Amino acid sequence: MKKNLEYIYLTVFSLFCAVVPFTDLGEAIPNIILIVLIALFPFVVQKQNWRKILDKRFYTLYLLVFLLTIQLVIFKRWEDFKFVNNLWLVVLILISSIPIKNKLVPILSFIYGSLALLVISVINLVIHYKLSGQFNMTVGDHVSSILLGDRPYIGYVYVLSFCMCLYVATQVSKAKFLYYILALLFLIFLLIISARISLISIIIGVLAYFCYAKNRKKAGLIIITLCFFSVVMFSINPSLKKRFFISSTNYSLEQMVKFEPRYFIWSCANDIFFQNKSYLAGSGFVNINNELENCYVNRLDFADEKQQDFFVRSKFNTHNQFINFLLSAGVLMFLIFIIFFVLWLKLDYKSYYSFILLLSLILFCSVENVLTRQMGGELFALTLVFSTMISSKGQNHNNPSLK
Structure with a gap:
């Protein structure tokens, strides 16, 4: 059986x-x-199976999830x-x-x-x-x-x-x-x-x-x-x-960089981080998306109104999980997420x-x-x-x- x-x-x-x-x-x-x-699961799991996910890397992940829940x-x-x-x-x-x-x-x-x-x-x-x-x-x-x-x-x-x-x-x-x-x-x-x-x-x-x-x-x-x-x-x-x-078109480096949406997204994220100063607890994941949208509405350096409208309609999030943790949950969660990867690298x-x-x-x-x-x-x-x-x-x- x-x-x-x-x-x-x-x-x-x-x-x-x-x-x-x-x-x-x-x-x-x-x-x-x-x-x-x-x-x-309860009918197939054995005591020794738990060893597979009991190392420093996973403890860090569990800590991250627990603290975010709190x-x-x-x-x-x-x-x-x-x-x-x-x-x-x-x-x-x-x-x-x-x-x-x-x-x-x-x-x-x-x-x-x-x-x-x-x-x-x-x-x-x-x-x-x-x-x-x-x-x-x-x-x-x-x-x-x-x-x-x-x-x-x-x-x-x-x-x-x-x-x-x-x-x-x-x-x-x-x-x-x-x-x-x-x-x-x-x-x-x-x-x-x-x-x-x-x-x-x-x-x-x-x-x-x-x-x-x-x-x-x-x-x-x-x-x-x-x-x-x-x-x-x-x-x-x-x-x-x-x-x-x-x-084949000759674009300057600055023009080429602005073709990439993350140029504006990460620039807005940078502004939000230093303006809000919510370093310890962040502003919340949904709230940060709303703040990014407001930033797109008020930015003046888009190529034209069409590009700006595209950003506002798209409601782009931070497009970076590390930055997302930093802005939304604070410096501690950001560091724990980085430590998770560092420990993974060290172990494997x-x-x-x-x-x-x-x-x-x-x-x-x-x-x-x-x-x-x-x-x-x-x-x-x-x-x-x-x-x-x-x-x-x-x-x-x-x-x-x-x-």
């Missing part, structure tokens, strides 16, 4: 991993699966309940993963869920091209419709899948080549959809590969090949050029795959308010889960081998 329950639990958790890439299409589905996991109650910031709830979601997913013994099944489920999303997105892209007669993945509502979600979050799904494919290739023998091909497919699609921060994450991960690999010559050859391939993609994909501000830097997961998540948090959205919380949690699975004792091939 116990073994049957463990098998059912593994199946349900793997199903959860598979549907996370589709969260933007229906947030209720992963929530329902989590409820099932919670119901089964802050929510003390300052009666009930409007911030959704954000705090997303943090508890991270903890819940993390705890739900501890009874899992077969570590490859959830990882493979996420990979194939991401692959299904990619296939559907390719079909949508082809249909859009046939109807519109043009290929434009720069900006527009059609981008989210094609990708079945917002590009930064979908891009991170493919980055995570890319990393996990490389890891799985070290754990299997017969299908090793298949997972290298899948990793390449995820990379190609990221180049097609022009997901900037996702591509930068992979570039950094590939460069780090050279430091971990045993055979430096082959590692160098792989890096050169990928660089050449990327240059080719830049030359044939006009959307990729525009997304990285590569243009020897594992190449855990290391590139860490770098990818840091970059993701540097350009998006990841934990503001349910899908962001799920991806944050799964990154932790997969990293823990990879670096746990009994796992071999934590570093890439090019023998």
Whole structure:
């Protein structure tokens, strides 16, 4: 009976991993699966399982969630309940993963869920091209419709899948080549959809590969090949050029910087920090968004009224999880969040795959308010889960081998 329950639990958790890439299409589905996991959890968890999430890194995360919950109650910031709830979601997913013994099944489920999303997105892209007669993945509502979600979050799904494919290739023998091909497919699609921060994450991960690999010559050859391939993609994909501000038009550096929305967003965030002086407790997550909107209304350095109206209508948040904690919850929460990543680096830097997961998540948090959205919380949690699975004792091939 116990073994049957463990098998059912593994199946349900793997199903959860598979549907996370589709969260933007229906947030209720992963929530329902989590409820099932919670119901089964007491029947499958064992005392020794808790050791998996009892280290300094996770204690820091738990402290952050606990203090933010206390802050929510003390300052009666009930409007911030959704954000705090997303943090508890991270903890819940993390705890739900501890009874899992077969570590490859959830990882493979996420990979194939991401692959299904990619296939559907390719079909949508082809249909859009046939109807519109043009290929434009720069900006527009059609981008989210094609990708079945917002590009930064979908891009991170493919980055995570890319990393996990490389890891799985070290754990299997017969299908090793298949997972290298899948990793390449995820990379190609990221180049097609022009997901900037996702591509930068992979570039950094590939460069780090050279430091971990045993055979430096082959590692160098792989890096050169990928660089050449990327240059080719830049030359044939006009959307990729525009997304990285590569243009034949001669713009000054100042003009190019102002093409990036985060220039104005982070400038407003800087003004708010020094004007409010709410260094200890912050102003609240919803309140900060309102203050940013007021800043967009009153700024005088937008290129024109059209650009200003775009910012006001879009109601951009801080687009940086670190800045979001600093402004919304205060310096202490900001520092705890940083310490969380520092401890992760200290504990798992020897594992190449855990290391590139860490770098990818840091970059993701540097350009998006990841934990503001349910899908962001799920991806944050799964990154932790997969990293823990990879670096746990009994796992071999934590570093890439090019023998």
